[in-house]
Amino acid sequence: MNRRDFLKDMAAAGTAITVASTGIGPLIKKGYAAQKKEDIGQCKSVKVTCVSETAWFDSARMLQDIKDTGGAMVSSYAHPWTQENIGGYSALLEVEQLDGSKHTILMDTNWRQEWCDYVFQKSGVDKLLENKKIDIMVITHEHHDHYWGIKSTLKRWQNVPLVIPSTFYPEGKALLAGKYKNDIAKVDNDIPHTGPLEVLGPDRLLKLYPGVAVKMFDLPIMNRVRGEQNFYFNIKDKGIVTVTGCCHAGVINLMTWAQRNIEGAKPYGCYGGFHIAAFENWDPKFDDIIKAVKKLDIQKLGCNHCTGWVWAQKARAEGLPIVLGTQKYKEYKKIPTTGPGAKDNVYLRNGDEIVFS
Amino acid sequence: MSSEPEPSLLNNRQYESVIPQPWAGIINLALILIISEIVWYVLFSPGGPVSLYTPNVGLALVITILMVIHWGLDAFDFWPFSRSFIQKGNVIVKGFSLLVFYIAIGVIVMFGIYYNVIGRFGAIFFSGPQLITSGGLGQYSQTAIENGCYAQIMMNTCVIFFTILWLTGFGYAPWNSCGKVTRAFSVWVSCLLLAVIAFTFLFFPHIAYMFYPAQTFMAAPPWWTNWSMTQSSLFHFGWIVPSLVLLYWTRMLWEGRPFSLIKTTWLRGIVTIISITVAGIILMLVADSIMSWYFGSEAIEGGMTTEQPAWRWNHVAEMAMFMQTAAAILYYYFDNWPTKLTLPMRAAVRTLIAVIGGLVIAKLYYVIGPSLLNLVPGLGQEGDTSLAWTVMFLILVISHAVFFDGFPVKKRS
Numbered sequence: 001m002n003r004r005d006f007l008k009d010m011a012a013a014g015t016a017i018t019v020a021s022t023g024i025g026p027l028i029k030k031g032y033a034a035q036k037k038e039d040i041g042q043c044k045s046v047k048v049t050c051v052s053e054t055a056w057f058d059s060a061r062m063l064q065d066i067k068d069t070g071g072a073m074v075s076s077y078a079h080p081w082t083q084e085n086i087g088g089y090s091a092l093l094e095v096e097q098l099d100g101s102k103h104t105i106l107m108d109t110n111w112r113q114e115w116c117d118y119v120f121q122k123s124g125v126d127k128l129l130e131n132k133k134i135d136i137m138v139i140t141h142e143h144h145d146h147y148w149g150i151k152s153t154l155k156r157w158q159n160v161p162l163v164i165p166s167t168f169y170p171e172g173k174a175l176l177a178g179k180y181k182n183d184i185a186k187v188d189n190d191i192p193h194t195g196p197l198e199v200l201g202p203d204r205l206l207k208l209y210p211g212v213a214v215k216m217f218d219l220p221i222m223n224r225v226r227g228e229q230n231f232y233f234n235i236k237d238k239g240i241v242t243v244t245g246c247c248h249a250g251v252i253n254l255m256t257w258a259q260r261n262i263e264g265a266k267p268y269g270c271y272g273g274f275h276i277a278a279f280e281n282w283d284p285k286f287d288d289i290i291k292a293v294k295k296l297d298i299q300k301l302g303c304n305h306c307t308g309w310v311w312a313q314k315a316r317a318e319g320l321p322i323v324l325g326t327q328k329y330k331e332y333k334k335i336p337t338t339g340p341g342a343k344d345n346v347y348l349r350n351g352d353e354i355v356f357s
Numbered sequence: 358m359s360s361e362p363e364p365s366l367l368n369n370r371q372y373e374s375v376i377p378q379p380w381a382g383i384i385n386l387a388l389i390l391i392i393s394e395i396v397w398y399v400l401f402s403p404g405g406p407v408s409l410y411t412p413n414v415g416l417a418l419v420i421t422i423l424m425v426i427h428w429g430l431d432a433f434d435f436w437p438f439s440r441s442f443i444q445k446g447n448v449i450v451k452g453f454s455l456l457v458f459y460i461a462i463g464v465i466v467m468f469g470i471y472y473n474v475i476g477r478f479g480a481i482f483f484s485g486p487q488l489i490t491s492g493g494l495g496q497y498s499q500t501a502i503e504n505g506c507y508a509q510i511m512m513n514t515c516v517i518f519f520t521i522l523w524l525t526g527f528g529y530a531p532w533n534s535c536g537k538v539t540r541a542f543s544v545w546v547s548c549l550l551l552a553v554i555a556f557t558f559l560f561f562p563h564i565a566y567m568f569y570p571a572q573t574f575m576a577a578p579p580w581w582t583n584w585s586m587t588q589s590s591l592f593h594f595g596w597i598v599p600s601l602v603l604l605y606w607t608r609m610l611w612e613g614r615p616f617s618l619i620k621t622t623w624l625r626g627i628v629t630i631i632s633i634t635v636a637g638i639i640l641m642l643v644a645d646s647i648m649s650w651y652f653g654s655e656a657i658e659g660g661m662t663t664e665q666p667a668w669r670w671n672h673v674a675e676m677a678m679f680m681q682t683a684a685a686i687l688y689y690y691f692d693n694w695p696t697k698l699t700l701p702m703r704a705a706v707r708t709l710i711a712v713i714g715g716l717v718i719a720k721l722y723y724v725i726g727p728s729l730l731n732l733v734p735g736l737g738q739e740g741d742t743s744l745a746w747t748v749m750f751l752i753l754v755i756s757h758a759v760f761f762d763g764f765p766v767k768k769r770s
Contacts, residue, residue, distance in 0.1 A: 063499040070408025071499065072740065073732065078404070219662050220733035220741060224403065250661025260654075275661075281500035282569040284579055284588030285667050292659025310495060310569045338494070 039263040042236040043211030044096040045357030048243060048271045050348050052110055052119040053304035054087040054329075055145030058337045059279045061085045066223075075224035076144045077171045077185050087115040087334065089145050089273065089305055092125060093243060095212055096357075098236060103209050104128065106137040106160075107231070108146040108245050109153045116149030118333065119350065120156075129156035138163045138214060140245030141221065141228035142172040144187065150175060151189040159195030165216050166201040167227030200229055205261070211235070215257070217249040230272075232258055233356065238299075239268030241356045246273045246306050252292045269300035269356045271348070277308020280338060290315050302354040304347040309338045312346035325352045365434045366443050372763055373770040374692075381766040382690035388765075389690075389757050393750050397730055401745060404731040411499070412740045413506035417513070419748040422463035424513045426755060427520050429459050432548075433541040444769070452761035471509050482564050483508050495569060503740065504567055511560040511590060515552035518597050521604045523548050526629030530622045559597075563590030586658045586666035595670030599644070599677040600637025602684075609688040610707040612700060644673040662737030671742060676719060678747040683714025685751055689758035722746065 056062040061082055066072055069079045088110020095103045106125065110116035120126040128134050137160050139147050153160060164176070174180035178192030200206050202218040216229040231243040240258045247254065251274045258265040276286050286308075293301070293315070302323045303312050316322040324344055328351035329335055339347060348354055374381035401410040409415035429435065435443045435455075442451060476484020481491060485502030495501075523544055532540035565576030566588060578588075585592035607616060616632075619625035648669050649655045656666040663669070687693060687710055695703045722743055727734040730746060762769050 059495075060497040063497040067411075067499040067502065070403060071411025071414070072503075073403035073410055073412055074408055075403065218735060220735040220738035222739065224733055226733050226735065248661070250659075250665070252657055252659040253661055253664055256657055256660070256664075277495070277569070279497060279500050280495040280569075281497070281504065282495060282567055282571075284563050284566045284590075285665065287566065287588050288586070288666070289659040292657070295658070314569065 037261055037263045038205050038207075038213075040205070040207055040213040040232065040234050041210030042098060042234050043209065044098050044100075044236060045355060046096075046212075046233045046235065046241060046243070047094045047353060047355045048302065048348075049092040049094070049123060050304060050350055050352045051090040051092055051123045051125055052088050052115065052350050053091075053273070053347065054332075054334070054336050054350060055089045055111055055305060056085050056336075057087060057334055058085055060337075063279050072222040073224065075169075075171075076142075077169075077182055077187070077224075079223075080184050081144070081186065083112065083186060086112045086145070088112060088119070088149050089245060090116070090119070090125070090149075091243070091271075092123065092128075093231070095209060095233070097210060103135045103212070104133060105208075105212075105231075106134045106153070107243065108140055109137070110149035111145040111147075113149050113152050115334075116152035120152060122332070123351070126156060129153060129160065132157060132160075134160060136161045136163060136208060138229065138231070139165070140230065141165060141248070142168050142225045143221070143223065143246060144185070146245050147172065148175070148185075148187045150193075151191055154178070154189065154191040154193055157195075158191060158193065160193070161196040161198075162193060163198040163200055163206065163214060163229070165218075165227040165229050166199045167216075167218060169224070169226070202227070205232075213262075217253075219249060221246075221248045230254055232262060234262070234265070235268060235356050238356065239266035241269040241271070241300075244270070244272035244274070246275045248275050250275075250289075252289060252296065255296055255298070267296045267298045269302070270298060271302040271354055271356075272307075273305030274303055274307040274311070276306075277311040278306035280308055280310050282310060286311055286314075290318050290320060293320055294318075300354070300356060302348045304349060307347070309342075309347065313342070313344075316344065316346050322346050323348060323354055325349045328352060366440065367430050367434060367759070370759070370762075371770045372767045375766050375768060378692060378694070381763075382686075382692070384766050385690045385757065385763055386686060389750075389753055392757075393746075393753050394729060396749065396753065397746065401749065402731045410745055411503065411506075412742060412745060413503040413510065416742060416745040416748070417506035417509045418463065418467055419745060419752060420510050420513045420517075421467045422460055423748055423752055424517050424520075425459050425463040425466060426752065427517055428545060429455075429462075430755075430759065431524055432520055432544050434537060436538055436541060448762050448764050448768070452756070452764070455760040456756050467509065471505075476505065480508075482567070483512070507567075508560070508564055511563075511594065512552060512556050514594065514597055514601075515555045515559075516549060518601045518604075519548040519551040519555070520544070521601060521608075522630060522633065523551075523626075525604050525607055525616060525633075526626035527622055530626070559593040560590045563588070585670065586656060587670070589667035589670070591667040591670045595644075595673040596634075596637040596641040598637075598674035599640040600633045602677040602681045603633055603636055603640075605681055606684060606708065606711065609693070610684055610711060611704040614700060614704060640677070641670070641673045644676060645669060648672065661739070665737070668737055671744075672736075675743045675747070676715065678744055678751075679719040679722070680711050680715025682718055682747050682750055682754075684711035685754045686714065687711065689754055689763070719743070 062085060065079055065081050090108040090110050093105040093107055175189050176193050178190050181188040200216045202216050206214040211234040213232045214229050216227060218227045220226055228248050233241040235241055242254045251270055255267045276289055300321055300323055312322055325348045329349035332350050398405045400407045401415045403410060409418060472484045472486055476487040481487045483505055485505035488496045488501035488505055489498055529540040529544060532543040562576045562579045565572040581592050582588050616625050616629045619628055652663055656669045657664045687707060695706055
């Protein structure tokens with residue numbers, strides 16, 4: 001680090017001259033340099049129920065599907081996914097305000113419709129939708145495992161208030177409009193969404209309720225997806241909790257963004273897929289994340305999905321506060337290949353809950 | 358020790374433009390851009406028929422082919438092709454012969470040597486398919502193949518670096534008195550050895566820690582972490598590639614200066630090694646500071662996307678190759694303009710053109726590239742790198758200008 005500091009001033013000056021003289025502007029918008037910190041208020045608690053984190057049940061099969069169609073850069077709409085291997089990702093978020101009032105949020109809507117119907121019924125989300133008890137639904141990003149089960153939601157409540165990122169591709173927009181059918185990837189929807197729709201871009205923080213905000217990051221993601229939005233909860237006397245679908249922006253980036261942009265932000269907890277060792281592969285960069293989480297002093301980590309079982313296991317072994325899951329997921333009709341048989345369940349799996357309060 | 362090798366075919370090519378500059382350069386540049394778009398779509402595009410840009414398979418392949426071209430042109434001076442075929446052969450026949458030959462060798466090296474010889478009987482981490490065969494958690498299709506290709510990319514980069522470094526610094530010394538093939542083979546073997554040594558120290562710790570659990574009995578933990586903010590060996594990639602680009606520029610834009618001023622071979626070689634290495638590291642540090650300014654914040658340890666330290670080190674290499682792309686266009690298509698000023702002046706002007714041209718190409722790549730190359734707009738996607746396109750483009754330019762003599766608007770004179 002000292003060596004890096006050595007030339008910083010000289011480089012900045014030189015670059016300023018070069019950039020100014022050539023007219024080269026920023027290649028991307030700076031997402032981390034807010035002029036003024038935002039106050040998102042506070043809430044008392046948030047309870048997260050894992051409706052489903054098993055987007056796929058067998059990582060090897062999932063990766064074979066990806067490889068067979070040309071790798072991780074190919075659009076998810078072009079892959080003939082093995083249907084028996086896919087499930088989906090969604091979570092129910094119940095927020096308690098300081099005055100005792102409550103809000104219910106549905107995050108994401110799974111992948112395979114049959115699985116979505118099953119886990120919605122198992123978790124009671126089906127009734128919440130049918131009885132219009134969901135205050136708002138947020139689709140974190142356009143990835144198949146978070147979004148393609150939209151028909152299961154819309155057939156229960158076509159008018160559900162919805163927030164999507166502004167970066168959906170035409171296929172994603174058509175899917176929401178009930179005008180999409182793809183026989184290769186096996187995704188379709190003929191029920192148009194007719195309720196309130198918030199299309200969130202990267203330039204503003206969407207404050208849903210006191211202590212609850214959604215932030216969209218415009219970033220490129222594997223399988224030709226762009227942009228992901230994430231939740232920030234500001235828990236009174238505790239600090240910031242991030243709740244994410246895949247967290248492609250990075251769990252450390254998210255917390256750092258909060259510290260830089262949200263008034264009084266202090267890291268407290270995280271829930272979600274953290275997109276680290278997504279397919280149980282390892283990279284030395286993943287050790288960097290363990291080290292960085294330690295430094296941030298995060299108190300509670302509830303992880304699953306694309307975090308990578310191996311990352312959660314190693315993080316726990318190195319002392320990170322990984323919240324252990326129960327054995328409830330084994331009551332589901334299909335269980336993942338990674339995890340069962342391990343001494344500790346380092347994932348919050350299907351049916352598990354975590355409360356940040 | 359100060360004797361020089363015989364003038365090579367590569368360095369003594371003489372061309373003349375059929376039409377005047379800058380139109381000759383513009384037409385050839387337009388032609389190669391169209392060809393590059395077609396090649397990208399057919400072979401690499403995620404939406405194309407072959408989809409080699411997985412991303413690492415495509416990147417490893419182009420770097421392997423570039424390495425083979427450097428062997429063929431710089432070390433072996435077109436051997437086994439005859440001098441008369443290179444100088445007098447039909448341009449189309451010669452062009453396709455050389456192109457097919459070097460691509461074939463590249464394919465053999467990657468899919469034969471790495472995948473099925475080294476990976477099967479030696480260092481398994483060079484071969485994705487062998488990692489999959491060995492089994493175990495995480496050794497699945499796609500990720501194992503990407504990891505195997507990563508190891509190849511780093512090794513091949515070391516090989517290219519040392520090949521160009523040796524030839525720039527030492528020429529064919531100490532084998533100048535040997536025959537063409539003997540001296541080329543000697544340089545080739547020496548540079549392979551140096552690359553293996555460099556790989557062992559700079560990249561092998563990364564490879565050993567690329568598995569879960571870490572292969573702690575195989576390699577030391579990444580020792581550079583306190584300087585780099587990451588355990589990733591992309592830190593080393595971030596200085597080797599700029600160093601390599603400086604070597605390219607020494608030969609192309611600066612006409613051998615400043616190292617050619619040193620007449621004693623061993624001294625020139627040592628000065629070249631030290632100064633190029635130091636310059637590469639300084640460039641990397643400067644570039645890192647530029648990115649901190651440009652993105653509005655320093656990289657974050659454990660961060661992702663553009664704030665990931667490893668991404669930033671890799672981005673130094675990406676930007677260096679954008680500038681090398683501009684330099685190659687100037688050198689091969691615009692006759693290394695300007696040519697009439699004093700050497701220091703023309704070297705400075707060419708360098709300025711390469712730097713500014715590189716920034717312009719980078720801007721175009723990130724603005725219109727996503728549409729043309731079928732990529733997602735933005736920076737920082739895990740694994741996504743502009744190097745696949747820049748190296749592919751470089752190969753096409755070299756092939757066009759050297760193998761095909763810049764046909765159709767140039768010819769041998």
